[in-house]
Amino acid sequence: MTADIPWYRAVGQEKEVFEHCYRNRLPLMLRGPTGSGKSRFVEHMAAALGRPLVTVAAHDDTSATDLVGRWIIKGGETIWQDGPVSRAVRQGAILYIDEIAEARSDVIVVLHPLGDHRRRLFVERHDEELEAAEGFMLVVSWNPGYQRALRELKPSTRQRFVGLTFDYPAPKVEQEVLMGETGVDAAVAKRLVALAAKIRGVDHLGLAEKPSTRLLVATARLIRSGLAPRLATRVGIVEPLTDDPEIAEALGDLCNLVFD
Numbered sequence: 001m002t003a004d005i006p007w008y009r010a011v012g013q014e015k016e017v018f019e020h021c022y023r024n025r026l027p028l029m030l031r032g033p034t035g036s037g038k039s040r041f042v043e044h045m046a047a048a049l050g051r052p053l054v055t056v057a058a059h060d061d062t063s064a065t066d067l068v069g070r071w072i073i074k075g076g077e078t079i080w081q082d083g084p085v086s087r088a089v090r091q092g093a094i095l096y097i098d099e100i101a102e103a104r105s106d107v108i109v110v111l112h113p114l115g116d117h118r119r120r121l122f123v124e125r126h127d128e129e130l131e132a133a134e135g136f137m138l139v140v141s142w143n144p145g146y147q148r149a150l151r152e153l154k155p156s157t158r159q160r161f162v163g164l165t166f167d168y169p170a171p172k173v174e175q176e177v178l179m180g181e182t183g184v185d186a187a188v189a190k191r192l193v194a195l196a197a198k199i200r201g202v203d204h205l206g207l208a209e210k211p212s213t214r215l216l217v218a219t220a221r222l223i224r225s226g227l228a229p230r231l232a233t234r235v236g237i238v239e240p241l242t243d244d245p246e247i248a249e250a251l252g253d254l255c256n257l258v259f260d
Contacts, residue, residue, distance in 0.1 A: 035212020
């Protein structure tokens with residue numbers, strides 16, 4: 001692994017699937033819980049394939065105009081400014097739309113022609129039709145457990161993509177991830193993974209999200225830098241998961257049991 005390729009530990013055949021989608025000019029959909037490695041995976045694959053990466057975090061306030069481009073006034077002149085999607089199409093970049101289910105309907109409509117055989121972007125305001133440059137690939141991700149029923153992806157959108165499901169890694173793999181990402185020792189990594197397993201297995205607490213691998217990585221970095229493990233788990237895991245004092249206390253007790 002070269003220094004300019006982000007570290008990533010494969011847990012299955014996801015690299016192989018990505019490479020085949022890239023070679024066959026097929027869009028790819030990643031689905032899985034928050035912090036399970038979807039964004040890092042895309043960063044790794046873009047670097048490994050030598051392609052520029054354009055990332056868009058979709059949300060309610062993002063319009064098609066924000067992504068495609070707009071006319072602006074600069075130096076007394078009216079000029080056209082490409083948005084991130086237009087730049088990615090022109091450059092032949094990998095375009096990554098994170099949390100696609102949060103996007104507005106006008107954004108989805110713009111992406112549809114890029115997600116099928118046309119591989120085209122219609123820039124209505126610029127009276128232009130862009131054909132995706134060689135190397136372009138559309139990748140989207142979403143967290144089905146987080147979305148409200150009304151924000152599910154429509155079949156007309158989903159069926160444009162090849163699909164990959166992500167989940168939190170098996171314990172031994174998650175330990176490898178923590179050690180590879182942070183340099184933390186094996187004993188600490190094992191305890192953090194055990195703590196995450198305990199919290200993920202406690203359903204009655206009613207957590208909106210289970211502790212992600214991303215939270216474990218952040219906590220491992222705190223411990224690696226010298227922060228006391230109990231304090232690191234409180235600020236790195238407990239605080240991000242809940243605002244409820246009783247739930248926080250229960251989680252804190254679990255942390256203290258693991259890091260006694």
